[in-house]
Amino acid sequence: MDLSAIVEESCARDWETVEPSAVEPVRFAVIGLGWFTKGRALPALEASERCRPSVLVSSDREKASDLAAETAGAERGITYEEFHDGDESDAYDAAYIVTPNALHLEYVETAAELGKDVLCEKPMERDSDRAAELRDVAAEGGVELMVAYRMHTEPAVRRARDLVASGYVGEPMSVTGDMSQRLLERIDPDPDQWRLDEWLAGGGALFDIGLYPLNTARFLLDADPVAVTGNVSSTHDAFDDVDETVAFSAEFPHEVYAQCYASHNARQSSGITVTGTEGQVRVEPAFFQDQPRKLHVSRGDGRATVELEKVDQMLEEFDYFADRLRGDAPLYPDGDHGLVDMHAMEAIYEAAESDRWVTVE
Amino acid sequence: MDLSAIVEESCARDWETVEPSAVEPVRFAVIGLGWFTKGRALPALEASERCRPSVLVSSDREKASDLAAETAGAERGITYEEFHDGDESDAYDAAYIVTPNALHLEYVETAAELGKDVLCEKPMERDSDRAAELRDVAAEGGVELMVAYRMHTEPAVRRARDLVASGYVGEPMSVTGDMSQRLLERIDPDPDQWRLDEWLAGGGALFDIGLYPLNTARFLLDADPVAVTGNVSSTHDAFDDVDETVAFSAEFPHEVYAQCYASHNARQSSGITVTGTEGQVRVEPAFFQDQPRKLHVSRGDGRATVELEKVDQMLEEFDYFADRLRGDAPLYPDGDHGLVDMHAMEAIYEAAESDRWVTVE
Numbered sequence: 001m002d003l004s005a006i007v008e009e010s011c012a013r014d015w016e017t018v019e020p021s022a023v024e025p026v027r028f029a030v031i032g033l034g035w036f037t038k039g040r041a042l043p044a045l046e047a048s049e050r051c052r053p054s055v056l057v058s059s060d061r062e063k064a065s066d067l068a069a070e071t072a073g074a075e076r077g078i079t080y081e082e083f084h085d086g087d088e089s090d091a092y093d094a095a096y097i098v099t100p101n102a103l104h105l106e107y108v109e110t111a112a113e114l115g116k117d118v119l120c121e122k123p124m125e126r127d128s129d130r131a132a133e134l135r136d137v138a139a140e141g142g143v144e145l146m147v148a149y150r151m152h153t154e155p156a157v158r159r160a161r162d163l164v165a166s167g168y169v170g171e172p173m174s175v176t177g178d179m180s181q182r183l184l185e186r187i188d189p190d191p192d193q194w195r196l197d198e199w200l201a202g203g204g205a206l207f208d209i210g211l212y213p214l215n216t217a218r219f220l221l222d223a224d225p226v227a228v229t230g231n232v233s234s235t236h237d238a239f240d241d242v243d244e245t246v247a248f249s250a251e252f253p254h255e256v257y258a259q260c261y262a263s264h265n266a267r268q269s270s271g272i273t274v275t276g277t278e279g280q281v282r283v284e285p286a287f288f289q290d291q292p293r294k295l296h297v298s299r300g301d302g303r304a305t306v307e308l309e310k311v312d313q314m315l316e317e318f319d320y321f322a323d324r325l326r327g328d329a330p331l332y333p334d335g336d337h338g339l340v341d342m343h344a345m346e347a348i349y350e351a352a353e354s355d356r357w358v359t360v361e
Numbered sequence: 362m363d364l365s366a367i368v369e370e371s372c373a374r375d376w377e378t379v380e381p382s383a384v385e386p387v388r389f390a391v392i393g394l395g396w397f398t399k400g401r402a403l404p405a406l407e408a409s410e411r412c413r414p415s416v417l418v419s420s421d422r423e424k425a426s427d428l429a430a431e432t433a434g435a436e437r438g439i440t441y442e443e444f445h446d447g448d449e450s451d452a453y454d455a456a457y458i459v460t461p462n463a464l465h466l467e468y469v470e471t472a473a474e475l476g477k478d479v480l481c482e483k484p485m486e487r488d489s490d491r492a493a494e495l496r497d498v499a500a501e502g503g504v505e506l507m508v509a510y511r512m513h514t515e516p517a518v519r520r521a522r523d524l525v526a527s528g529y530v531g532e533p534m535s536v537t538g539d540m541s542q543r544l545l546e547r548i549d550p551d552p553d554q555w556r557l558d559e560w561l562a563g564g565g566a567l568f569d570i571g572l573y574p575l576n577t578a579r580f581l582l583d584a585d586p587v588a589v590t591g592n593v594s595s596t597h598d599a600f601d602d603v604d605e606t607v608a609f610s611a612e613f614p615h616e617v618y619a620q621c622y623a624s625h626n627a628r629q630s631s632g633i634t635v636t637g638t639e640g641q642v643r644v645e646p647a648f649f650q651d652q653p654r655k656l657h658v659s660r661g662d663g664r665a666t667v668e669l670e671k672v673d674q675m676l677e678e679f680d681y682f683a684d685r686l687r688g689d690a691p692l693y694p695d696g697d698h699g700l701v702d703m704h705a706m707e708a709i710y711e712a713a714e715s716d717r718w719v720t721v722e
Contacts, residue, residue: 173627233616247618255594257608259620266534279628357716
């Protein structure tokens, strides 16, 4: 798309391959019923033409059933144990896994055994070994696996990617990206939440939100990092086990450098910029769901800002996944794609320990 | 200043201590008559109430005399040799040194011998040893030395600094900054220019423009870097001897990280952002003289952009220097201040060679 087309069709679903009316909706088992599921995922599944939130899965059957009763399209609520036992498996086609990171693998194992395709929240797992196992389990079970990178279907990010791919910025030279929020003040005040538990989360700000600029840099450049360095820090007692803040740099092929920052204790902020020989594209705000997106571009003597209609990012992501399950086009953010981030993030932690640049496997 | 005062008085010269009508103007010997002097410095000196461009100094007496003839307030043009011989030294009070970096020291030596105060362009010299000698020579001669960091009197940067100092962003957590231009296309197409000569310049993009985000981060945080890492690269043949592009990170006290980028071969771009626990301030565009400044702030749920009247940055800088010479207030960007940047930049080059983080002396 050129800039003129982007203004006219900024929110185009250029990834659609299948008419929703031509196929059956994808029925989901939604595994994990925290605030993100209730506030973000279920409303999107309720609104979707392509998806249904058929079965809700939680530790507590009553909680799951109560939520199912008030969720349009949901048939029933079951427990994690019942999911593992294959209960209600006729009622869903795919599993959406939104548990703590270290529990992803076990639900993918069960889904693969049951022949259910998988949409797994990011990061894939608590470490790269388990993420590789997760990928292999899905492949051996013959089920599709998508890692839930919602930026891949965020229109502002897709349009920025279109511009980079079309040569609008010339040769890409650098990327800067950041994502910050006050986790304990604005998201969840609970100091016992799983995001702060090293075993359940695997990492802190880097795993939870630093992944956004990292993965979106990869998506915009259509390239993978070759080496990284970084530093982690924590100022708040709640972040004893995991990083509160991370600043990292990633080297991409052709000496393109991405410089990224993420913090669970800084003012809400998110943006990503690609600067090239000829121009610049910047999405800001970028990564949080409740802010209208702006795409800032500059080239030659000029600057422009495209204000995009807000979309429901989770709806876009679910519909993309359903489109890929019902059609023949390949899934972009598959297990191999997600594993690159796991290796890169572990290399950033290693670099933070050693004060070095570390090659990404 | 709070935000309300900033909107009302964004371009306030809050550094003024002396009424220009109460003192004699400072008469300058302007040493080095390249495009920056002709396009930026002389127009500012002509416009200033506090300064006069009395004597112009160049390799070629005719060139210097011709330029003096068409410059308001200039009395005559002399050669570099004549300057070193003390010719016309009654006609100026201070020397403004805008030669290639590696020649700064010799003109400071002469100015100090003659008892003339010095405004020296950045970076101080081609390396930190010579920069330290430059500082010492000025001190031993009993003359004032200011390094010409024009961001220190750029109103948008000063207002951003006011906000950070007042606690608007809470505790500062991170800085991002960048400055890029196509040197050979938009500034000077000459591949033999001194900026590309390692001996004359000392460094490439880092020394020439990477210094802006580095020094401005210091100015905004009111702190100095303790460790750095970075990478340099060159894609264009003209940058065989010096870095065309640099990406670097600097650690400041209290685990504040600055991530910076500068390139002589990327699209013109410049900005600097401080993100804190409570808010964010961003100046963008920031460092080039021909773009109107914007100060972007956010805190709580809100965002605002202050559009500042454009000022002549060189006029602000010259007038600040003259105010300090004629009054008693101390100069902020003195030789010690400039030397910190020299050490930090050398540490960045060392880090780029070793793929490590390097402590700044």
